[in-house]
Amino acid sequence: MNQTEAADPTDPVDHNHSHTQIVSRIPQYAQVLELGCATGEMSRMMKRNCQAQVFGVEKDPQSAWQAQRHCDYVFTEDLDDAESLSALQFEKFDVITLVDVIEHLQRPEALLERLKPLMMAESTILLSVPNVAHASVRLELLTGDFSYEDAGILDSTHLKFFTLKSLKSMLARCGFVINEIDYTWHDIPDSVISRYLRQVGIEATPHILDYFHQPEAIAYQFIVSVSLPKISPEKNRDDSEGEDKMMPSMDHNLKPMAASWQTWGQVFGNLQQKEQIIHGLELQMESCREEMARLNEDVKLKSEELDRVYATRSWQMLRRVAGIWRGGKNGVQGGLTHH
Numbered sequence: 001m002n003q004t005e006a007a008d009p010t011d012p013v014d015h016n017h018s019h020t021q022i023v024s025r026i027p028q029y030a031q032v033l034e035l036g037c038a039t040g041e042m043s044r045m046m047k048r049n050c051q052a053q054v055f056g057v058e059k060d061p062q063s064a065w066q067a068q069r070h071c072d073y074v075f076t077e078d079l080d081d082a083e084s085l086s087a088l089q090f091e092k093f094d095v096i097t098l099v100d101v102i103e104h105l106q107r108p109e110a111l112l113e114r115l116k117p118l119m120m121a122e123s124t125i126l127l128s129v130p131n132v133a134h135a136s137v138r139l140e141l142l143t144g145d146f147s148y149e150d151a152g153i154l155d156s157t158h159l160k161f162f163t164l165k166s167l168k169s170m171l172a173r174c175g176f177v178i179n180e181i182d183y184t185w186h187d188i189p190d191s192v193i194s195r196y197l198r199q200v201g202i203e204a205t206p207h208i209l210d211y212f213h214q215p216e217a218i219a220y221q222f223i224v225s226v227s228l229p230k231i232s233p234e235k236n237r238d239d240s241e242g243e244d245k246m247m248p249s250m251d252h253n254l255k256p257m258a259a260s261w262q263t264w265g266q267v268f269g270n271l272q273q274k275e276q277i278i279h280g281l282e283l284q285m286e287s288c289r290e291e292m293a294r295l296n297e298d299v300k301l302k303s304e305e306l307d308r309v310y311a312t313r314s315w316q317m318l319r320r321v322a323g324i325w326r327g328g329k330n331g332v333q334g335g336l337t338h339h
Contacts, residue, residue, distance in 0.1 A: 102160065
């Protein structure tokens with residue numbers, strides 16, 4: 001039931017995609033460390049949209065080789081290795097991206113700690129993290145199912161799973177300040193939700209259906225911006241008070257969809273346009289099916305007419321005459337070639 005995002009990440013109109021959301025938060029001419037750059041598709045977007053200088057890190061050598069087309073520098077490293085990123089120890093980055101990465105790591109908190117020396121006071125880390133509390137997973141758990149898949153939230157290569165609460169807690173433990181939390185979304189029709197609820201004997205009341213359309217249920221990936229805490233100048237006066245001032249904020253909640261309609265308006269317009277195209281193609285297909293049915297009927301009628309002709313005495317007589325003529329012609333030819 002879980003679905004991976006099928007959207008084209010290079011489509012400038014598609015705002016409901018993690019790549020688009022991340023790149024839109026990168027300032028012009030930034031120096032970016034892209035962890036898990038894969039083949040460099042998002043790197044290309046950063047170069048094109050932000051004129052960024054991109055340092056890519058990728059575990060798979062083949063993907064890293066392809067990423068060289070779009071990155072300024074590419075390093076092949078395993079981010080779970082404690083020595084990874086050591087080659088960058090003297091670099092500082094404006095932005096560090098972790099797009100669908102930390103769920104693949106054995107020790108994501110250890111990596112986050114190793115990123116701090118690569119940051120400046122104004123640097124940000126931009127993360128995209130799948131939401132295991134998405135409505136699709138909740139419904140499957142409700143029916144006793146939790147099946148890994150080739151892609152999506154329950155990707156079989158995921159080692160860690162995060163809800164909004166657990167993600168915020170991990171970032172707080174690492175000492176980061178959350179600047180912003182947004183999300184890509186995938187809503188589920190009421191008809192599908194109702195079908196799952198009926199399987200466990202639950203009536204799909206409006207109140208229950210609304211629960212599966214709440215922000216934390218439709219959020220497919222969390223888009224999070226974090227930075228290092230700002231040290232208060234009053235910290236030296238009172239260490240305990242200073243520690244309180246440095247505590248990351250945990251008050252960020254997801255915006256309800258009602259506040260996001262304007263943000264996603266272009267997406268809905270694009271979907272409506274595609275639906276119109278699909279509807280037009282369906283009408284054409286229906287017309288073609290009707291034409292094929294008519295042609296098949298014509299062929300059937302012609303075939304029945306021929307069967308009637310073949311059954312007549314006159315046709316049978318013509319076939320006998322033709323057979324005699326062909327036999328006589330062969331005989332004449334034989335007489336001309338054999339003496």
